[in-house]
Amino acid sequence: MSQDEFAxxxxxxRRTVATWHARPEMVLRSEVQRALDTVHERASDGVRARFALHLTQPVNPANQIQGQALSVAVAVVTRDDRVLLVCRRDAETSGVMWQFPAGVVKPGGAADHVAVRETLAETGVHCTVRAFLGERIHPVTGVHCTYWLCDYLAGEAENRDTDENISTIWAPRAALTRFIPAEQLYPPVLAALEEEPA
Incomplete structure (x- = not known):
């Protein structure tokens, strides 16, 4: 199964499974571990044999097929003196509670389009990309992130993705670090928000 199918x-x-992939050392909550155990028990003998074989094979970097790194497009949407945030439902697994709207970029996908599309899907807000702010490996999730400064166009902020998010708000830019710890914020994002006219 793909990560999306498995989720x-x-x-x-889906981001929960992506986080497991990015952080294989993570200890799962007991109810999640029970769900995984149940899936394993219900799997066919062939699937369990392949899984067991995969766990016992030594990793040889010279022969290992390199997979596509998980990449996420992050939309930093501004409206006057505010910035759009979503509150994640599964913060315990990712270590992130409040964050900017974001979406997984599939191989060959355009990250800027994903940022705009996922913002609309998650929050009901239409936006357009103004500038590319940079990329990094997120310090908490270990996921490759690209950041896009976006301008608000239309729409009322609402939580349209209740599976993944608890809430959606326009947070005051000046109070952003009350929602996202300063050490987790990407410095070019902070710089762009400080330069942004209110």
């Missing part, structure tokens, strides 16, 4: 199969958020 749907388990009934968890």
């Amino acid at each position: 749907d199969h388990l009934g968890v958020a």
Whole structure:
């Protein structure tokens, strides 16, 4: 299964499975571990044999097929003196509670389009990309992130993705670090928000 298919199969958020992939050392909550155990027990003998073989094979970097790194497009949407944020439902697994709207970029996908599309899907806000702010490996999730400064166009902020998010708000830019710890904020994002006219 793909990560998206596996998330749907388990009934968890797709970003949760992506976080497991990015941080294999993570200790899962007991109810999640029970769900995974149940899936394993219900799997066919062939699937369990392949899984066991995968766990016992030594990793040889010279022969290992390199997978596509998980990449996420992050939209930093401004409106006057505010910035759009979503509150994640599964913060315990990712270590992130409040964040900017974001979406997984599939291989060959355009990250700027994903940022705009996911903002609308998650929050009901239409926006347009103004500038590319940079990219990094997120210090908490370990996921590759690209950041896009976006201008608000239309729409009222609402939580349209209740599977993954608890809430959506326009936060005051001056109070951003009350929602997202300063050490987790990407410095070019902070710089862009400080330069942005209110």
